[in-house]
Amino acid sequence: MYLTPEEERILAGERGPTLQKAMEILVALGDIYEADRLIPIKSAQIAGVSYKTMGDAGLEWISDLEGKVQVPSILNPAGMDLERWQEMGVSAQFAEKQQEIIQAYRSLGIEVQCTCTPYYLQSFSASYGDHLAWSESSAVSYANSVIGARTNREGGPSALCAALVGKTANYGYHLDENRTPELMISVDCELDASDYAVLGYIAGKAAGKRVPLFRMQSTPHRDQLKALGAAMAASGAVALYHVEGVTPESCRKDFELPAEQLTIERKQIDEVYETVSGDGITECDSAAVGCPHCSPEELEDVAAKLEGKVVDNNVWIFTSREVAASNPRLVERIEKSGAKVLCDTCMVVSPATDKFSHMAVNSGKAYAYLPGMCKVAATIANIEKCMEKGGGAHSD
Ligand SMILES: C[C@@](O)(CCOP(=O)(O)O)CC(=O)O
Numbered sequence: 001m002y003l004t005p006e007e008e009r010i011l012a013g014e015r016g017p018t019l020q021k022a023m024e025i026l027v028a029l030g031d032i033y034e035a036d037r038l039i040p041i042k043s044a045q046i047a048g049v050s051y052k053t054m055g056d057a058g059l060e061w062i063s064d065l066e067g068k069v070q071v072p073s074i075l076n077p078a079g080m081d082l083e084r085w086q087e088m089g090v091s092a093q094f095a096e097k098q099q100e101i102i103q104a105y106r107s108l109g110i111e112v113q114c115t116c117t118p119y120y121l122q123s124f125s126a127s128y129g130d131h132l133a134w135s136e137s138s139a140v141s142y143a144n145s146v147i148g149a150r151t152n153r154e155g156g157p158s159a160l161c162a163a164l165v166g167k168t169a170n171y172g173y174h175l176d177e178n179r180t181p182e183l184m185i186s187v188d189c190e191l192d193a194s195d196y197a198v199l200g201y202i203a204g205k206a207a208g209k210r211v212p213l214f215r216m217q218s219t220p221h222r223d224q225l226k227a228l229g230a231a232m233a234a235s236g237a238v239a240l241y242h243v244e245g246v247t248p249e250s251c252r253k254d255f256e257l258p259a260e261q262l263t264i265e266r267k268q269i270d271e272v273y274e275t276v277s278g279d280g281i282t283e284c285d286s287a288a289v290g291c292p293h294c295s296p297e298e299l300e301d302v303a304a305k306l307e308g309k310v311v312d313n314n315v316w317i318f319t320s321r322e323v324a325a326s327n328p329r330l331v332e333r334i335e336k337s338g339a340k341v342l343c344d345t346c347m348v349v350s351p352a353t354d355k356f357s358h359m360a361v362n363s364g365k366a367y368a369y370l371p372g373m374c375k376v377a378a379t380i381a382n383i384e385k386c387m388e389k390g391g392g393a394h395s396d
Pocket residue numbers: 046047048049050053054076077116135136137138156233348349369
């Protein structure tokens with residue numbers, strides 16, 4: 001891989017050991033994937049934040065780093081709401097370690113916004129054609145597919161290295177030739193709400209890491225695309241997809257329609273609704289919405305569904321701190337029912353979820369991950385049913 005003289009100097013250690021290490025990692029990745037050079041990035045989103053997934057080894061690694069990130073950088077969800085962790089039932093020992101991780105990232109100049117939906121933040125927008133180094137898989141899928149920006153599915157450490165150097169290696173989804181659809185998926189029915197999450201769960205298994213092109217009968221809006229992409233990245237490893245007539249690169253004229261085609265039918269979607277993932281012998285005892293983190297429109301939807309209701313079980317609604325802070329009325333309306341709007345974290349990366357046995361979710365990603373990452377069974381349903389089945393919602 002070609003390096004500029006300045007990049008060579010960083011690699012030789014002239015700007016200190018942290019930048020040298022970061023450059024070594026970027027160069028190693030570039031060499032493995034046959035990148036021609038490094039390219040500047042607009043922003044970084046760094047996963048590997050929850051103490052639950054990082055442990056002491058991860059904490060030690062980031063604590064030893066020095067210097068400052070070169071581009072706007074934010075974090076993936078942590079293991080707890082940084083302010084309301086006690087209400088979630090997180091232990092003081094965990095909270096202390098989690099705060100140390102956050103502090104280590106803050107010292108590197110990273111903004112403490114812990115969210116997998118960075119594209120909703122006012123100061124962190126990404127645009128068509130931008131090169132990024134994002135790592136949370138649903139954010140990667142959204143950036144590539146819905147925004148038309150370009151990012152590989154970075155690991156937490158490689159996103160951090162890219163943030164420190166301000167560059168990433170030019171391979172994978174940064175290149176036109178890897179953004180071409182490889183599999184055509186037709187959907188034989190109209191879809192609504194959580195149907196897109198279920199579709200993603202099915203399609204991700206079929207697609208693996210290929211790039212699917214969807215032909216749909218209904219037109220998904222941005223939150224439905226977010227749910228579709230998140231589920232495909234979890235049940236498969238899809239980092240980019242297209243929807244005919246909807247996503248920005250679906251109208252590129254330089255690709256042929258894929259030869260391999262498959263159709264997904266209504267009855268396959270209904271089967272997923274009827275199947276508990278994990279060991280679901282018990283009734284639902286909790287509900288969670290906001291995987292990926294809720295947009296203001298989704299908070300509005302939850303607030304409307306909980307109007308005049310109270311919930312008997314734990315109902316957690318996850319969003320970014322910025323979206324919650326900009327929509328205090330919606331948060332108040334939701335919390336009037338007894339549900340909690342939590343920030344900085346989610347049901348998958350928080351240890352607080354482990355106390356439940358069966359959670360109702362509207363997310364294909366949470367449906368795929370809860371049994372493995374939290375040992376909690378999951379039922380997938382639309383928001384209204386999640387509130388009833390999992391939350392025990394009933395009239396006030
Ligand atoms: C579960 C997930 O959304 C976040 C967990 O990753 P981490 O704890 O931030 O490394 C991972 C992913 O799919 O990118």
